Amino acid sequence: MSKVNNKNIFTLITGAAVLTGASVLFFKFMKKTDGKSTIEPQNIDRETIIKVLKELKKELFTVFQNFAAVAINIKQQSMGRARPEDIKMMLLEQPMFRGEIEQVEEMVYNQFRMTKQQVEHYCQNVYRDDPTIKELQKQMKESFDRSFSGQSPDPKTDIPAFLTADTTFEILEKVMTESALKLNEKLLELQERGEQINFQSPKMMEIMQSLKMDSSKKEILEQYGLNKFEDPGSKILQYATQVYSQQPNSSFNIKMKQLDTKYQSIMEQLIMQGPMSNEELKQRMEQVPQQQSSFPFQGINQPQIPPKQEQQKQEVQQPKEIPQEKGNEVPQEAQEQQQEQQQEQQQQQQEQQQQEAAEINVNQPQEQPVQEQQSQVQEENQQF
DSSP, X not given: OOHHHHHHHHHHHHHHOOOOOHHHHHHHHHSXXXXXXXXXXXXXXHHHHHHHHHHHHHHHHHHHHHHHXXXXXXXXXXXXXXXXXXXXXXXXXXXXXXXXXXXXXXXXXXHTTOOHHHHHHIIIIITTTXXXXXXXXXXXXXXXXXXXTTOOOOOOOOOOTTOOHXXXXXXXXXXXXHHHHHHHXXXXXXXXXXXXXXXXXXXHHHHHHHHHTOSHHHHHHHHTTTTSSSSOHHHHHHHHHHXXXXXXXXXXXXXXXXXXXXXXXXXXXXXXXXXOOHHHHHHHHXXXXXXXXXXXXXXXXXXXXXXXXXXXXXXXXXXXXXHXXXXXXXXXXXXXXXHHHHHHHHHHXXXXXXXXXXXXXXXXXXXXXXXXXXXXXXXXXXHO
């Protein structure tokens, strides 16, 4: 597999092969049931259904973002020829995408101790005319459809006071480190079993999908209390990152660039060369990049030279100074001429200052020649 192809796969996988198959949910919401599914007898009030839909919308935010990233990548690789409906058909034919919505639904429905059929029944029949329930379904459907065109959901939200720039960076560092560790562990497992690592294989794609659904990131966000808001913690974290990145003269941008460079380097190495030990990975994520990475020529004029090499360097450099001394006659004449011109300028400036002192009480129209003389002196100074 070529390096270019690997990088394309890396972009698609790590950037976003996270489609949750949301069409399953939305098609069911938008269509009537076939009457074949059995609905367990349970009285579910309107408020509970609204909470379920809000939680689904919350969990699907990151899904729509990642799916939009996939759509953008497909458009780029197809030179813009892929239409939204083509992308939709292409991705929904993949079992891994259709199965992911089931994981999201199962997580939310279990949280409220109800089944998928019950939610669909109450949305389509019992509360089908409720404006709030209809609006929530509409918002999710629109976000899902827009994602096929590469449009992410609106990231704007409220940033809690405790989520400072330093805290935001701390969370991002933990999330990215955990993401790299999880992938590395999966690759180590395959390596120990003697299986070939091929990122184009369906099995590897399933592994990447399982990592996207891993609860580690969610647990990190919960540790910082970002799960206590109506908007998803990932949305709040993303918007905080965007806001702090736009602040001028902020150290946040410098630290984020360093972190992103380390993360991308590690992920590319895992994909191109295979896994490493978890200890090595952690050390690389904790390592602070040297200043030379930002300023590649820093310190080049003052290298550390051993004593013997320093003596040899002086012997080599000394002959170069001799012709410089012999050739100083012409430059000295030029310097003398320059000094004479500078003296003339100084005299002109002194005369000008005396003239200005004498013309303090002169009318404004008479000051113009003085200003012209000043500009002439400035132009002459610039020439030297």
